[in-house]
Structure formats: C-alpha cells, structure tokens
Amino acid sequence: MAVRGTLLLPQFLLPVRPAGTVLEHHALRMVGDRIDALLPAEDALVRFPEDLQVALPRHVLMPGMINLHTHSPMTLLRGVADDLPLAQWLQDHIWPAEQRLVTAQFVADGTRLAMLEMLLSGTTCFNEQYFFPEVIAREARAFGMRASVGVPIINVATPWADGLQACLARAEALMETVADDPLVDACLSPHAPYTVDDHALQEVAALAVAGQVQISMHVLETAAERVQHEQTHGMGPLARLQRFGLLGPDFLAVHMVHPDAEDMQRLADTGTQLAHCPKSNLKLASGICPLPQLLAAGLNVGVGTDGAASNNRLDLLEEVRTAALLAKGSSGDATAVDAWQALDMVTINGARALGKETQLGSLEVGKIADLAALELQAAATQPLHQLHSQLIYSASSSQFSDVWVAGERLLKDRQLTRFHADQLLAEAALWPARFRGDASVGPSL
Amino acid sequence: MAVRGTLLLPQFLLPVRPAGTVLEHHALRMVGDRIDALLPAEDALVRFPEDLQVALPRHVLMPGMINLHTHSPMTLLRGVADDLPLAQWLQDHIWPAEQRLVTAQFVADGTRLAMLEMLLSGTTCFNEQYFFPEVIAREARAFGMRASVGVPIINVATPWADGLQACLARAEALMETVADDPLVDACLSPHAPYTVDDHALQEVAALAVAGQVQISMHVLETAAERVQHEQTHGMGPLARLQRFGLLGPDFLAVHMVHPDAEDMQRLADTGTQLAHCPKSNLKLASGICPLPQLLAAGLNVGVGTDGAASNNRLDLLEEVRTAALLAKGSSGDATAVDAWQALDMVTINGARALGKETQLGSLEVGKIADLAALELQAAATQPLHQLHSQLIYSASSSQFSDVWVAGERLLKDRQLTRFHADQLLAEAALWPARFRGDASVGPSL
Numbered sequence: 001m002a003v004r005g006t007l008l009l010p011q012f013l014l015p016v017r018p019a020g021t022v023l024e025h026h027a028l029r030m031v032g033d034r035i036d037a038l039l040p041a042e043d044a045l046v047r048f049p050e051d052l053q054v055a056l057p058r059h060v061l062m063p064g065m066i067n068l069h070t071h072s073p074m075t076l077l078r079g080v081a082d083d084l085p086l087a088q089w090l091q092d093h094i095w096p097a098e099q100r101l102v103t104a105q106f107v108a109d110g111t112r113l114a115m116l117e118m119l120l121s122g123t124t125c126f127n128e129q130y131f132f133p134e135v136i137a138r139e140a141r142a143f144g145m146r147a148s149v150g151v152p153i154i155n156v157a158t159p160w161a162d163g164l165q166a167c168l169a170r171a172e173a174l175m176e177t178v179a180d181d182p183l184v185d186a187c188l189s190p191h192a193p194y195t196v197d198d199h200a201l202q203e204v205a206a207l208a209v210a211g212q213v214q215i216s217m218h219v220l221e222t223a224a225e226r227v228q229h230e231q232t233h234g235m236g237p238l239a240r241l242q243r244f245g246l247l248g249p250d251f252l253a254v255h256m257v258h259p260d261a262e263d264m265q266r267l268a269d270t271g272t273q274l275a276h277c278p279k280s281n282l283k284l285a286s287g288i289c290p291l292p293q294l295l296a297a298g299l300n301v302g303v304g305t306d307g308a309a310s311n312n313r314l315d316l317l318e319e320v321r322t323a324a325l326l327a328k329g330s331s332g333d334a335t336a337v338d339a340w341q342a343l344d345m346v347t348i349n350g351a352r353a354l355g356k357e358t359q360l361g362s363l364e365v366g367k368i369a370d371l372a373a374l375e376l377q378a379a380a381t382q383p384l385h386q387l388h389s390q391l392i393y394s395a396s397s398s399q400f401s402d403v404w405v406a407g408e409r410l411l412k413d414r415q416l417t418r419f420h421a422d423q424l425l426a427e428a429a430l431w432p433a434r435f436r437g438d439a440s441v442g443p444s445l
Numbered sequence: 446m447a448v449r450g451t452l453l454l455p456q457f458l459l460p461v462r463p464a465g466t467v468l469e470h471h472a473l474r475m476v477g478d479r480i481d482a483l484l485p486a487e488d489a490l491v492r493f494p495e496d497l498q499v500a501l502p503r504h505v506l507m508p509g510m511i512n513l514h515t516h517s518p519m520t521l522l523r524g525v526a527d528d529l530p531l532a533q534w535l536q537d538h539i540w541p542a543e544q545r546l547v548t549a550q551f552v553a554d555g556t557r558l559a560m561l562e563m564l565l566s567g568t569t570c571f572n573e574q575y576f577f578p579e580v581i582a583r584e585a586r587a588f589g590m591r592a593s594v595g596v597p598i599i600n601v602a603t604p605w606a607d608g609l610q611a612c613l614a615r616a617e618a619l620m621e622t623v624a625d626d627p628l629v630d631a632c633l634s635p636h637a638p639y640t641v642d643d644h645a646l647q648e649v650a651a652l653a654v655a656g657q658v659q660i661s662m663h664v665l666e667t668a669a670e671r672v673q674h675e676q677t678h679g680m681g682p683l684a685r686l687q688r689f690g691l692l693g694p695d696f697l698a699v700h701m702v703h704p705d706a707e708d709m710q711r712l713a714d715t716g717t718q719l720a721h722c723p724k725s726n727l728k729l730a731s732g733i734c735p736l737p738q739l740l741a742a743g744l745n746v747g748v749g750t751d752g753a754a755s756n757n758r759l760d761l762l763e764e765v766r767t768a769a770l771l772a773k774g775s776s777g778d779a780t781a782v783d784a785w786q787a788l789d790m791v792t793i794n795g796a797r798a799l800g801k802e803t804q805l806g807s808l809e810v811g812k813i814a815d816l817a818a819l820e821l822q823a824a825a826t827q828p829l830h831q832l833h834s835q836l837i838y839s840a841s842s843s844q845f846s847d848v849w850v851a852g853e854r855l856l857k858d859r860q861l862t863r864f865h866a867d868q869l870l871a872e873a874a875l876w877p878a879r880f881r882g883d884a885s886v887g888p889s890l
Contacts, residue, residue, distance in 0.1 A: 078827075079834035083773075083783040117824035282774030283838070285781075312838040313825055318763065325767075326774075328528075329727030336730075338528040379562035379866070380758055382523075383873045385880065389524040393728070393757040398843035421824070428828045435830065 005031040006407075007044050007051045010061035010373060012387055015363035016347045020340055022387050028061060030369045033182070033406035037365060054409075056402065058377040060387060062343075063361055064124025064146075064370035064403060065316045066350025068275035069216070069254045069304025071130045073102070073110030075117065076431045078308040086222055086284040086310075094309055098131075101434060102159040107132040111139040113428040116421055117314045119145065120414070121397035122372035124405045127216060127252070127275070127304065127354060129189040131160035134174050137184045144410050144418055146370060148354050149174065150189030150216045153204055155197050164200050168207060175211045182406060185213070185354075192218040193229055193237035201244040214250045214355060216275075217241075220263070221255040222286045238263045247272045252353055254304060255280075256294070257287040268297045273353040276345070278323045279313075280306035291327045292336040302350035317397040320346045324392060339392040373402040450476040451852075452489050452496045455506035455818060457832055460808035461792045465785055467832050473506060475814045478627070478851035482810060499854075501847065503822040505832060507788075508807055509569025509591075509815040509848060510761045511795025513720035514661070514699045514749025516575045518547070518555030520562065521876045523753040531667055531729040531755075539754055543576075546879060547604040552577040556584040558873040561866055562759045564590065565859070566842035567817035569850045572661060572697070572720070572749065572799060574634040576605035579619050582629045589855050589863055591815060593799050594619065595634030595661045598649055600642050609645050613652060620656045627851060630658070630799075637663040638674055638682035646689040659695045659800060661720075662686075665708070666700035667731045683708045692717045697798055699749065700725075701739070702732040713742045718798040721790070723768045724758075725751035736772045737781040747795035762842040765791045769837060784837040818847040 008030065013023040015038065027044035029037040029051065037044070044051075074094075081093035107130065118126060125146035128136055133151045140147035151171040153164070161167045174186045190196040190204050196217075208215050219237055220226060229237045238259070241247055247270035254275040259267065267274070276289055294301055303323055305314045313319075320342045327337040337345075351361025359368050374391065376382070378399050381390045403411035410417055453475065458468035460483065472489035474482040474496065482489070490498075519539075526538035552575065563571060570591035573581055578594045585592035596616040598609070606612045619631045635641040635649050641662075653660050664682055665671060674682045683704070686692055692715035699720040704712065712719070721734055739746050748768055750759045758764075765787045772782040782790075796806025804813050819836065821827070823844050826835045848856035855862055 076828060077830075078839060079830040082831070082834045082838060083780050085779040089779070113824060113827065120824055279770055282770035283779065285773045285777050285779035287777070288774055308839070312834070313841075315825070315841070322767065322770075325724055325727035326771075328730045329733055329771075332730050332732070334530040334534070334728065334730035335528050377867075377870060379558060379565055379870065380760070382558065382870045383521060383876045385522075385524040385877050386527070389527045389757070393527060394523060394753070396758075396760070396841065396843055398841055422822075425822060425824065425827045431828045432830050 002050060003031055005029045005036055005048060005051045006054060007048060008054045008056060008061055008371070009041050010056035010059045011376065012060040013038065013363060014060055014062040014343065014388065014391070016063055016343060017362035017364055019344070028363060028371070030404070030407050033368055035363060035365055035367050035369050038363060056373050059373040059375050059401065060391065061363070061371060061373050063347045063363055064372045064405065065122050065346040066302060066354070066361065067118060067123050067126040067305055067314065067316050068252065068302040068350050068353055069277055069306055070114065070126050070128060070314060071307030072114030072126070072128055072136060073107045073130050074307035074309040075113040075314070076106060076110040076428060078312050080309065080435065082312070086286055089284060089310070097435065099159060102131055104132050104135050106431070107135045108139055109427045109431065111136050112143065112424050114308065114314055115140065115143045115145050116416070116424050119403055119411055119416070120400065121315045121317060122374065122400040122403065123314070123316050124370040124372065124403060125350070125360065129216060131158055133186070134170065134177065137174060137178055137186070140184050141181065144183070144405055144408055146183050146405055148185045148187050148214065149178070150187045153188055153190040153200055154195050155200055156195065164203065168203055171207060172211070175213060187214040187216055189216045192221070192225070193240060194225060201241070201246065205244050205246055208250065214252060215246060216252040216254060218255055219253040220258045221281070223258045226258060236260070236263065238266045242266055242270065249273065250355065255286070255289070257281050257289045259290070264293065264297050267299055272299070274299055274301040275304040275353065276301050276323055277304045277306040278326050279319055280310040284310055288326060288330045291323060292331045292333065295337070295341070300349050300352050301345060302353045303345050315397045316346050317395060321392055339388045342392045343388055369404055369407040371404040372400055374399045375401045447495060448476055450474045450481055450493060450496045451499060452493055453499045453501060453506055453816070454486050455501035455504045456821065457505040458483065458808060459505055459507040459788065459833065459836070461508055461788060462807035462809055464789070473808060473816070475849070475852050478813055480808060480810055480812050480814050483808060501818050504818040504820050504846065505836065506808070506816060506818050508792045508805070509817045509850065510567050510791040511747065511799065511806065512563060512568045512571040512750055512759065512761050513697065513747040513795050513798055514722055514751055515559065515571050515573060515759060516752030517559030517571070517573055517581060518552045518575050519752035519754040520558040520759070521551060521555040521873060523757050525754065525880065527757070531731055534729060534755070542880065544604060547576055549577050549580050551876070552580045553584050554872045554876065556581050557588065557869045559753065559759055560585065560588045560590050561861070561869050564848055564856055564861070565845065566760045566762060567819065567845040567848065568759070568761050569815040569817065569848060570795070570805065574661060576603055578631070579615065579622065582619060582623055582631070585629050586626065589628070589850055589853055591628050591850055593630045593632050593659065594623070595632045598633055598635040598645055599640050600645055601640070609648065613648055616652060617656070620658060632659040632661055634661045637666070638685060639670060646686070646691065650689050650691055653695065659697060660691060661697040661699060663700055664698040665703045666726070668703045671703060681705070681708065683711050687711055687715065694718065695800065700731070700734070702726050702734045704735070709738065709742050712744055717744070719744055719746040720749040720798065721746050721768055722749045722751040723771050724764055725755045729755055733771060733775045736768060737776045737778065740782070740786070745794050745797050746790060747798045748790050760842045761791050762840060766837055784833045787837045788833060814849055814852040816849040817845055819844045820846045
C-alpha cells in the first residue's frame with residue numbers, strides 16, 4: 001500500500017529554485033519531513049487520492065525564512081534602552097541588565113517569546129547567539145523550531161560561564177547533546193574581535209574543525225571597531241581572523257558594516273558567509289552595510305534581525321524589505337537588490353550560510369519541508385500584479401497564516417499547535433517588574 | 446438631562462500633548478465628534494454612568510495618524526513596475542499605464558482600496574494628490590475618512606483634464622463643493638517645479654489666496670531636479686517658488702530630499718511645511734532626506750507614504766519607523782529622531798502641516814475625535830517596558846483594532862462598519878486583467 005502523504009494546495013508556489021519561478025495551482029506533496037513532489041494540483045489529486053489535503057486557496061506557499069542572526073532571549077529586554085549609540089547602549093544598559101537578570105529562566109522565557117514572534121512571521125530557522133545555549137537548544141526542540149544554536153565564546157566571565165575554558169567545555173557538551181538532533185545544531189559564537197583574544201581564537205578554530213561545526217561572529221559592526229583593533233592588534237579584524245584560519249565557508253561574519261577594499265577581497269577569496277542586519281545597524285547608528293558591493297563581489301549574504309533590544313522586531317520580511325530599500329537608497333541605484341534577490345536572501349542564501357543549501361531554502365523534491373504560507377487576500381497585497389514584488393515590498397508578516405517545520409504544522413490558521421500564545425506572553429509579561437527590581441513577582445530562578 | 450457620551454476605556458492613552466505623556470487606566474470621553482474629557486477611568490465611570498462604554502483592556506489609544514502624502518488610486522498599480530529609478534519608472538511605466546487606465550472608476554476603486562489599507566493600519570486622515578479629485582472627495586466622504594484632497598495642477602493634458610485652465614476650473618468647483626464638508630478639504634497640488642510653468646504658478650498662488658486653501662507640491666525629490674531646474678529657470682526650485690510667494694505655512698513641500706544650505710534657510714524663514722516619504726525615496730533611489738538637519742532647523746516635518754506604486758505599503762507606522770531608523774543610520778547619531786519625535790511626526794506634526802493643529806493630532810479636550818486603538822497583547826509588543834518605544838519600534842500596524850473618525854467607529858475589532866472589506870478587494874482584483882488589456886473583464890468605465 002502506498003505511503004500516505006500530505007498535499008498542500010496553495011494558489012501560488014514560490015519555490016525560490018529554479019530562480020524567478022512562480023507556480024500557480026500546483027501542489028506540494030510532503031511525506032514525513034520531506035518534500036516528495038511538486039506538480040499541478042489536478043495531477044496531484046489523481047495520483048495521490050489517499051493523501052491528506054490542506055487547502056490554501058488564497059495563499060502563496062514558500063520556504064520558511066531563515067533568520068541568520070538573533071539573540072532570542074533579548075526579547076525580554078525589548079525597548080529598555082532605545083535611541084542610544086551601540087557602545088553606550090551595550091555598556092551602560094544591556095550588559096548591566098544582563099548581569100542582573102540573565103538566568104536559565106530568563107533565557108527559556110525569552111527564547112519562547114522570540115520563537116513565537118518568528119514563527120508567526122514566517123521564520124522557521126534561526127541562527128542564535130546567547131548565554132545558556134543548552135537552554136535555547138532545549139526550548140527550540142520543545143517548540144519544534146529549527147535552530148543553529150551558537151555557544152558564546154568570550155574571555156570575560158558572564159552569568160553563564162566564568163571564562164574561556166568554561167565556554168569551551170560547554171560548547172563540547174552541547175555539540176555532543178545535539179549530535180543526532182534533527183532540528184538543532186550547535187555552532188561556535190566568539191562574540192567579536194574586540195572581546196576575544198588570540199588564544200581563544202585558536203581554541204575556537206581547533207574546536208570547530210574537530211567538531212565540524214560552523215562559527216558565527218560579530219565583525220566590523222562599527223567603524224570604531226577597526227580603529228581600536230588596529231591599535232590593539234596591529235591589523236584589522238579580518239586580517240587577524242584570517243591568520244587563525246577562521247575565514248571561509250564555515251564562518252559567518254555578522255554585520256560587516258565597514259569592510260574596506262582589502263576586506264572585500266579577503267571575504268571573496270575565502271568564501272566567507274555574511275549576515276546583514278540593516279535595522280539594527282541603522283538603529284544603533286552603526287552605519288549602512290555596502291550590500292550591493294558585497295553581492296557584486298559574489299559573496300553569499302543572508303539576513304538577520306539581530307536581537308529585539310536593538311531592532312526591535314524579529315520580523316524577517318520587514319527586515320529584508322528594509323535591506324532592499326536601503327540598498328537602493330544608499331547606492332543611488334534603484335535596480336540594486338531587486339525583489340527576487342531579496343527573496344533569495346531570506347531563504348536559499350540563509351540556508352547556504354548555515355551549510356544547509358542541500359536541505360533547506362527552496363521548495364525542491366528531497367529537501368526538508370520547512371514551509372510558510374502567506375494569505376494574499378489583504379489590502380496591502382491586492383491587486384496582485386506581480387507575486388514576488390507583492391511579497392517583498394507590500395506584504396505584512398502578519399499575513400503568514402500557516403507554518404510547517406520538518407513537515408509538522410506548527411502554525412495552523414494563525415494558531416500555535418504545540419503551545420498557547422497567551423501563556424507565552426504571560427510568562428514574558430513578568431519580566432519588566434523583575435527588570436525594575438520588584439520582588440513581588442519573585443526572582444528570576 | 447445630561448448629554449450621553451461614549452467612554453473609551455483603554456489600558457493606556459498616548460495623548461501626544463502634553464509631550465512625553467503616557468496615561469494608564471484613563472478614560473477618553475467623546476461627545477458627538479469631539480473629545481469631551483480625559484480623566485481617570487474610575488472617576489469617569491462615576492461622573493458619566495449613562496455613557497456608552499467601550500472596553501479596550503489591552504490597548505493603547507492614540508490620535509489617528511495623518512498620512513501627509515499619497516496617491517490613493519495608485520494602489521491599483523501596486524507592483525506593476527518595481528526596482529526602477531524614478532524617471533524611468535514614471536516615464537516608461539506609470540504615465541503610460543495611467544494614460545490607458547485612469548478613469549473615474551479607476552480612481553474610485555483605487556481610493557477605496559487605499560482607504561481600507563490606511564484605516565486598518567491606524568490612519569484617519571490623508572493628504573491626497575491624484576486625478577479626478579472630485580471622485581476621491583466623494584469616496585472619502587462615503588468611506589467616512591478625513592481627507593485633504595489636492596487638485597492636480599499640471600500644464601500637460603491628462604486623462605482627467607486637458608490643460609491648465611481645466612485644472613483650475615475643477616479646483617474652483619471642488620473648493621465650492623467641499624466648502625462646508627466636515628471631513629473633506631480641497632487643496633491645490635501643482636505637480637512639481639519641472640512640470641508646472643510660471644503662469645501656472647501665478648494662477649495657483651492667486652487661487653490659493655482667494656480660496657484660502659493649502660498648496661501641496663513635490664519639491665527636490667531628486668538631485669537631478671535641481672540641476673535641470675537651474676538650467677531651465679536659472680535658479681533652484683525653491684528660489685523660483687519663493688518668487689511667486691508660494692513658500693510659507695500654507696505650502697507643503699513633499700519629499701525635500703536634496704535641499705542645500707540656502708534652501709534650508711528659505712524653508713526656515715518662510716515656515717514652509719514638509720512631508721517626508723522615506724521608503725519611496727529609498728525605493729526609487731532618489732536619496733536620503735536630511736531629516737535630522739530639517740528638524741534641527743526648527744522645521745515642521747510630517748510623514749507620507751507616497752503612492753503604493755512606489756512604496757508599496759500605505760503603512761504609516763512602518764513608514765515612521767523607517768524614518769526614525771534611517772535618520773539615525775544616515776546621520777551616525779543614534780539619538781536622532783527618538784520615539785517621541787517619531788510619534789509627533791505622524792500625529793501633531795501632520796496636523797500642523799495641514800493647518801489643523803487646533804483640531805487634530807493630539808488627544809486634547811475640544812479636539813476632534815479621530816482616534817486609533819492598537820492591541821498590545823502580541824508577541825512583537827511584549828513585554829512592555831516602554832510604551833512609546835514599543836509603538837514606534839516594535840508594533841505592527843496589523844495590531845490596530847479600532848479606529849474612530851469624527852467620533853464614528855469606522856473600524857470595530859478589525860472589521861469595517863460601513864463597508865465589506867472583501868467587496869473592496871474584489872473590485873480591486875479586476876484591475877490586473879484590465880492592466881494587461883484583457884477585454885473579458887470589461888473596460889474601465
């Protein structure tokens with residue numbers, strides 16, 4: 001007897017690959033966690049009469065989006081310190097708050113809130129960097145979301161680890177824990193060139209090779225970073241990272257707002273991956289990343305929202321819209337980063353940056369069924385002249401109605417299937433009082 | 446017997462004036478189309494026991510937002526030509542399409558779609574500029590939305606008018622029609638310095654004075670405009686407008702992306718009003734308006750979405766968020782345009798730009814009850830550390846649940862009260878086929 005699958009029957013399919021394709025009245029067949037077939041809806045109904053059918057009559061079905069950089073637990077610090085430059089924001093507000101508040105419970109509550117926001121807005125996979133990564137990994141597994149969980153590597157003591165050796169030990173432990181996990185990967189996240197010393201970089205490079213894991217790091221987020229780095233190390237951040245053999249396809253450089261010509265060459269020569277976070281860079285006045293030049297150099301660039309304390313939304317659709325508009329406005333070229341390129345950035349480019357191009361990022365037979373359906377029957381997306389343009393320039397992330405991760409429908413008609421959104425929001429709502437030091441709500445455990 | 450009013454009972458009130466104020470557990474009392482009182486909810490329930498009560502337990506109530514610049518009917522051309530520079534977009538795509546399609550029906554259908562999108566996203570008043578303004582005025586009145594309807598003044602013949610005299614005659618007619626209209630005003634909208642000759646500017650100046658109406662005009666949207674204008678007229682656009690006495694508090698200069706030092710002085714000296722349209726300027730690669738400098742010069746700047754063919758959303762909350770982020774990123778100053786200033790830009794500054802500061806733009810006793818309620822119980826706006834910050838940097842416009850114009854609740858729990866959204870969307874959905882020249886859907890009448 002034939003295997004029973006599920007037929008998703010959307011009005012439109014945006015498979016991302018082949019590039020520039022829109023399929024109308026086609027079905028996507030899922031079997032288990034995989035995409036089994038893409039074919040005309042009529043044929044699908046004849047060939048697979050036993051399949052479960054999911055009607056999406058006014059929807060476009062696309063790959064779930066991939067958020068290449070976030071700090072999920074920081075959703076609990078959303079809006080505590082806005083309209084400030086990065087250094088002051090970090091040193092006077094965020095770091096002190098984290099010293100006071102960050103615990104396993106903070107990380108668990110904040111991660112659940114972040115995953116709720118991301119799932120509701122069409123994101124199925126996120127590349128994470130925060131303390132208590134083992135808690136984040138556990139919460140992602142429980143939530144059913146795909147995550148690349150970065151273990152922070154930093155020389156200073158934190159509420160989570162008392163220094164480099166502790167970070168490295170916990171990295172090895174997490175790598176072992178998630179070794180066979182279908183949803184969660186571990187990666188190494190040295191914080192930034194200005195917070196990680198040479199010895200730590202050596203250890204990171206060795207551990208990444210030994211464990212065959214990716215590395216994700218903030219690099220050249222501000223212009224000051226290069227100046228300070230040259231004073232301290234006698235060279236720019238990328239030159240130093242290259243000396244330790246860190247640059248390459250397994251290294252994700254986050255932000256990259258201020259590369260010079262030499263840096264661009266280094267990035268291109270090594271095939272280093274890039275995560276662009278335009279809204280965070282604007283809000284902290286870090287600058288405007290030269291996205292068109294990076295793409296012209298043949299680099300693979302995906303998009304990250306950064307944490308909610310500096311964005312303040314984990315909305316990848318608004319993020320990539322901002323990336324496309326900002327690229328045009330800052331370069332003076334309205335053709336820069338068109339809607340198709342923008343769609344690639346939040347799907348296939350993100351998959352490639354995480355080393356998962358063969359598994360994720362497009363709707364192709366054999367790939368994993370991480371999917372998002374957006375309802376088109378809304379004022380902002382009517383009338384429908386060009387689907388890809390409506391999605392990137394017009395749609396609101398609130399139009400995502402259904403999301404599947406590894407073939408499981410985690411969002412059904414805008415409702416979570418595993419959790420109750422109100423409960424997650426209620427957990428989060430306790431934190432402002434804890435932030436203010438109000439003992440009545442109880443300590444963070 | 447006492448007059449029966451309506452008590453709105455939100456969790457929070459953002460009155461905008463006094464500046465920086467957040468009121469918790471307060472009531473806003475409406476009587477007719479006016480704000481009658483703002484007082485603690487407890488007191489309100491005692492003082493006005495007979496009033497109709499509207500519970501908004503998880504909402505913030507704020508002034509309805511004011512969209513200072515749009516071309517509503519262009520919603521029907523949303524996405525027909527993206528990723529193109531302004532001149533090519535206008536001359537090769539938009540103008541030819543308009544020549545073919547623009548009729549009274551096009552304008553009526555497109556205006557209804559635009560008002561649906563604006564109302565759903567918390568906008569209660571829009572400053573319009575498009576052909577068939579008499580149709581737009583009629584549709585706004587029927588929809589119940591507040592509008593300042595600009596009559597296009599342009600020397601070339603259009604599908605609506607065969608030249609300057611026809612434009613002026615229709616302007617006078619519309620001014621007479623709406624003379625006593627509580628919702629709709631007429632204004633004059635000479636298109637741009639490069640499409641309106643000296644004689645037309647003279648006529649506009651005279652008619653504006655005679656009819657005591659405002660003038661709204663695209664000015665310095667691109668760098669090329671200044672160069673061409675200096676070649677044609679021997680002076681920059683603002684110098685020429687000033688020669689005809691057009692600059693001043695009744696003149697709204699839209700875009701103003703490329704003012705030089707002399708222009709800044711002219712704008713400040715005359716108290717000319719400004720409409721900033723950041724997303725349209727980015728998308729068409731027109732440039733980045735020096736918003737922080739304009740504000741520092743003491744100018745009054747509001748926000749416009751521009752038309753949906755160049756934005757492509759009429760979402761004023763996302764627009765002002767972009768304005769604030771872009772101001773920080775482009776100026777290198779993270780303190781530029783903070784959340785309070787951003788809130789002012791879409792409320793009181795917009796009202797001032799339309800000469801309605803005493804009537805609109807803040808929640809003050811005696812002002813008109815144009816209101817919007819945004820539901821805060823959503824992933825993107827929890828937890829709630831700082832209300833104004835959550836609204837500007839985190840909230841989605843889809844969180845607006847209820848909107849009142851002149852005291853009438855036009856949006857109730859996200860549903861229109863006067864129209865059916867699906868019917869408006871169905872009307873709009875016919876236009877792509879007409880755009881493609883498909884006769885089967887019938888001509889545009």
